[in-house]
Amino acid sequence: MVVMAHGALMGFASMVIMTLSNMQNLFQGGLHRTYMLT
Secondary structure (H helix, E strand, O other): OHHHHHHHHHHHHHHHHHHHHHHHHHHHHHHHHHHHHO
16 A cells, blocks of 8 residues: 555656656747747
8 A cells, every 4th residue: 555655656746747847848948939039
């Protein structure tokens, strides 16, 4: 039971980290695109 909870927690944490890194990449890409246009 503890192992399953730990696995679920790790999976959730990795999902959050993946989402945050994707958002950061999109944000940086948008900034770079905007900077190139000006």
